[in-house]
Amino acid sequence: MLDVAVPAEVAADLAAIGRFVAARGWVPATAGNFSRRIDAASVAVTRSGIDKGNIRPQDLIAVPLAGELPAGVSAETPLHVARYRRDAGVGAVLHVHTVAATVLSRADAAQGFVELDGFEMHKSLSGVTTHESTLRLPVFANDQDTARLAARIESALPAEPPVPGYLLAGHGLYAWGATMTDAQRHLEGLEFLLQCSLEERRLHR
Amino acid sequence: MLDVAVPAEVAADLAAIGRFVAARGWVPATAGNFSRRIDAASVAVTRSGIDKGNIRPQDLIAVPLAGELPAGVSAETPLHVARYRRDAGVGAVLHVHTVAATVLSRADAAQGFVELDGFEMHKSLSGVTTHESTLRLPVFANDQDTARLAARIESALPAEPPVPGYLLAGHGLYAWGATMTDAQRHLEGLEFLLQCSLEERRLHR
Amino acid sequence: MLDVAVPAEVAADLAAIGRFVAARGWVPATAGNFSRRIDAASVAVTRSGIDKGNIRPQDLIAVPLAGELPAGVSAETPLHVARYRRDAGVGAVLHVHTVAATVLSRADAAQGFVELDGFEMHKSLSGVTTHESTLRLPVFANDQDTARLAARIESALPAEPPVPGYLLAGHGLYAWGATMTDAQRHLEGLEFLLQCSLEERRLHR
Amino acid sequence: MLDVAVPAEVAADLAAIGRFVAARGWVPATAGNFSRRIDAASVAVTRSGIDKGNIRPQDLIAVPLAGELPAGVSAETPLHVARYRRDAGVGAVLHVHTVAATVLSRADAAQGFVELDGFEMHKSLSGVTTHESTLRLPVFANDQDTARLAARIESALPAEPPVPGYLLAGHGLYAWGATMTDAQRHLEGLEFLLQCSLEERRLHR
Numbered sequence: 001m002l003d004v005a006v007p008a009e010v011a012a013d014l015a016a017i018g019r020f021v022a023a024r025g026w027v028p029a030t031a032g033n034f035s036r037r038i039d040a041a042s043v044a045v046t047r048s049g050i051d052k053g054n055i056r057p058q059d060l061i062a063v064p065l066a067g068e069l070p071a072g073v074s075a076e077t078p079l080h081v082a083r084y085r086r087d088a089g090v091g092a093v094l095h096v097h098t099v100a101a102t103v104l105s106r107a108d109a110a111q112g113f114v115e116l117d118g119f120e121m122h123k124s125l126s127g128v129t130t131h132e133s134t135l136r137l138p139v140f141a142n143d144q145d146t147a148r149l150a151a152r153i154e155s156a157l158p159a160e161p162p163v164p165g166y167l168l169a170g171h172g173l174y175a176w177g178a179t180m181t182d183a184q185r186h187l188e189g190l191e192f193l194l195q196c197s198l199e200e201r202r203l204h205r
Numbered sequence: 206m207l208d209v210a211v212p213a214e215v216a217a218d219l220a221a222i223g224r225f226v227a228a229r230g231w232v233p234a235t236a237g238n239f240s241r242r243i244d245a246a247s248v249a250v251t252r253s254g255i256d257k258g259n260i261r262p263q264d265l266i267a268v269p270l271a272g273e274l275p276a277g278v279s280a281e282t283p284l285h286v287a288r289y290r291r292d293a294g295v296g297a298v299l300h301v302h303t304v305a306a307t308v309l310s311r312a313d314a315a316q317g318f319v320e321l322d323g324f325e326m327h328k329s330l331s332g333v334t335t336h337e338s339t340l341r342l343p344v345f346a347n348d349q350d351t352a353r354l355a356a357r358i359e360s361a362l363p364a365e366p367p368v369p370g371y372l373l374a375g376h377g378l379y380a381w382g383a384t385m386t387d388a389q390r391h392l393e394g395l396e397f398l399l400q401c402s403l404e405e406r407r408l409h410r
Numbered sequence: 411m412l413d414v415a416v417p418a419e420v421a422a423d424l425a426a427i428g429r430f431v432a433a434r435g436w437v438p439a440t441a442g443n444f445s446r447r448i449d450a451a452s453v454a455v456t457r458s459g460i461d462k463g464n465i466r467p468q469d470l471i472a473v474p475l476a477g478e479l480p481a482g483v484s485a486e487t488p489l490h491v492a493r494y495r496r497d498a499g500v501g502a503v504l505h506v507h508t509v510a511a512t513v514l515s516r517a518d519a520a521q522g523f524v525e526l527d528g529f530e531m532h533k534s535l536s537g538v539t540t541h542e543s544t545l546r547l548p549v550f551a552n553d554q555d556t557a558r559l560a561a562r563i564e565s566a567l568p569a570e571p572p573v574p575g576y577l578l579a580g581h582g583l584y585a586w587g588a589t590m591t592d593a594q595r596h597l598e599g600l601e602f603l604l605q606c607s608l609e610e611r612r613l614h615r
Numbered sequence: 616m617l618d619v620a621v622p623a624e625v626a627a628d629l630a631a632i633g634r635f636v637a638a639r640g641w642v643p644a645t646a647g648n649f650s651r652r653i654d655a656a657s658v659a660v661t662r663s664g665i666d667k668g669n670i671r672p673q674d675l676i677a678v679p680l681a682g683e684l685p686a687g688v689s690a691e692t693p694l695h696v697a698r699y700r701r702d703a704g705v706g707a708v709l710h711v712h713t714v715a716a717t718v719l720s721r722a723d724a725a726q727g728f729v730e731l732d733g734f735e736m737h738k739s740l741s742g743v744t745t746h747e748s749t750l751r752l753p754v755f756a757n758d759q760d761t762a763r764l765a766a767r768i769e770s771a772l773p774a775e776p777p778v779p780g781y782l783l784a785g786h787g788l789y790a791w792g793a794t795m796t797d798a799q800r801h802l803e804g805l806e807f808l809l810q811c812s813l814e815e816r817r818l819h820r
Contacts, residue, residue: 024230025639029739029804097736097807103814106733118311120347120376121302124234130349131375142735144745170746171735189234192302199308202407202817229435323516325552325581326507329439335554336580394439397507404513407612434640528721530757530786531712534644540759541785599644602712609718612817 022053026096082150092183105167124189227258231301287355297388310372329394432463436506492560502593515577534599637668641711697765707798720782739804
């Protein structure tokens with residue numbers, strides 16, 4: 001295994017997103033995990049079971065994109081690594097557990113996607129320039145074998161996914177972006193859209 | 206273009222409203238924008254994509270009310286500028302994205318307004334002195350051409366709108382006031398009324 | 411009019427409850443008002459329109475319980491004063507605007523009370539020692555003539571109300587207690603009970 | 616009665632969980648209580664009526680697991696003590712009052728449990744390794760005689776409960792763990808699951 005240190009700037013970015021997400025209650029019970037690209041060959045991933053509101057440098061592990069995963073990383077590291085391997089333009093991947101994401105991922109699991117239509121917030125997603133659009137946030141069945149799950153997800157996602165995120169049924173939301181700033185904006189935008197969709201279903205049910 | 210500096214007092218006011226609104230989660234994913242009048246001829250507007258919880262002087266642009274818009278301002282600047290041009294008494298304009306505003310703006314888009322009836326909170330709006338009143342918060346269809354949208358809104362609004370705000374369908378809430386304090390009170394009052402209306406629809410549906 | 415100063419301890423108590431309540435979003439748009447007894451003859455009341463999260467000594471007015479109200483006090487001061495006049499054991503009165511209180515006060519206005527049955531949280535109210543009880547939180551019709559409203563409320567309330575609070579329809583929640591600590595506990599307990607009741611109505615509707 | 620001091624480390628643990636829980640609004644109106652094991656023979660329990668967001672050493676009482684309860688402890692201390700007596704592996708017990716726990720405990724009181732099925736968050740509970748599981752969170756009828764209630768609960772719980780928590784109907788949630796960290800993770804995980812279940816019932820009702 002490559003022994004790569006996590007650069008201070010990468011650690012600072014991950015600590016900042018951790019504080020943001022923890023303050024919103026999106027990572028209850030030590031759930032959730034975050035990663036950021038270090039360079040073309042490696043990424044930094046949060047360790048399992050850490051306090052997401054206070055991520056210290058020792059809570060991160062540098063993971064080579066080629067070869068075996070080091071010990072101690074989050075069990076969901078294969079889902080992160082698969083995104084970076086698939087797309088050299090991915091700079092950060094974020095995974096959270098929110099009530100809206102969990103509930104809608106189960107409601108729409110059979111359909112395979114949550115449909116979002118006509119929201120101005122669509123424009124929070126890189127490349128979307130108008131609310132006059134219909135977005136489909138994919139929903140994948142959950143699987144404790146995360147290597148197998150990662151392979152299934154990547155084979156289903158197109159090379160350039162129109163929506164920079166997906167749901168795992170009964171589990172939570174993944175979002176990514178070219179930079180941590182983009183990934184955070186996508187995460188916030190998708191979570192807002194899911195909250196709106198959940199409210200509309202309650203109202204019009 | 207006029208080269209107007211943003212006075213420190215104006216910048217402080219905009220930074221304060223940014224902290225307030227960001228803390229409530231009303232500007233997810235860098236959404237939303239704020240402005241304050243500098244003088245009869247110009248206003249300060251937030252730049253696009255900034256962190257609303259930490260608005261620095263360089264995040265603001267002075268915009269002349271006559272002539273072309275400078276580069277870098279929020280795409281929704283025409284909606285702000287139109288309010289100041291129309292009414293010399295408008296001192297601040299605030300735009301946020303909340304779940305209640307987004308959901309109700311879509312639910313009542315065809316009707317063209319959200320009706321609010323009999324709430325004590327009506328009195329948070331300047332000029333309203335009793336709960337024994339029926340308010341109509343206008344809802345306008347969204348449009349990515351914000352100059353065209355601004356013209357449509359201003360031609361629909363009376364010279365002295367009874368409610369100091371409107372909704373854009375699927376987009377969010379605009380509110381204004383003679384001062385930043387008034388605009389904030391109107392924003393909070395309207396958002397509270399929308400939350401109550403959303404709850405009542407759930408309950409009595 | 412008596413010229414009574416507000417003792418520092420009384421001002422500190424009111425500033426503390428203001429911070430608590432503002433942080434929860436229970437006083438949007440400068441709504442709400444608070445008071446605390448100074449002595450047998452006077453109480454301190456918040457001025458109208460102040461920032462409830464930052465109550466300074468100059469934001470308070472000492473109000474004599476006998477005679478005319480001084481200028482500048484909240485329009486709802488008669489409701490506070492009436493409670494202190496009626497019951498020498500009342501030490502603090504708190505009024506907030508929450509979504510649950512507003513919505514349920516309208517839903518149950520015709521019935522004249524919100525019924526609460528079997529909650530452990532009943533025990534947060536002084537004198538209630540078991541969950542095996544049914545509480546009725548009175549709902550009064552709102553009135554902009556607050557002197558007339560106060561007289562109507564006090565004529566309806568028994569000398570020793572079983573529940574230390576009431577709702578004004580479409581307006582909000584009042585709660586009181588022998589001390590500020592008691593009044594805060596009653597406010598929190600009643601608001602929690604209203605939130606539970608609102609959820610149960612949604613669920614079982 | 617044994618006169619045991621509360622070690623500083625135990626007091627620090629209880630102060631930290633108090634801040635966490637109070638910030639989330641899970642202990643309104645001085646409700647809720649927390650305990651941590653000191654050693655094989657004694658535990659530290661919060662006193663009645665204290666500010667849970669600011670637990671000081673003097674707000675704790677060391678309680679011997681054998682013999683009579685000291686004066687001043689929370690009325691629900693027998694429920695805590697019974698857990699420690701029953702299972703030497705229990706290191707901390709937490710009790711909170713949340714809206715979701717209160718509402719679901721009443722909705723499912725007759726059935727005697729809240730059923731949770733297929734959530735990834737199941738894995739926040741020690742010993743649960745997959746979402747492909749069905750959990751039953753027990754619901755017990757509330758009782759002001761907490762010694763009698765504790766006996767009833769312990770006779771119903773198996774020696775090794777599959778879920779480290781239970782609900783009291785109309786009252787709230789209890790959760791425990793081998794350490795304070797485990798107990799907190801169980802508390803957060805169960806509360807998240809209850810929130811998801813409440814949302815799903817609203818949606819699919």
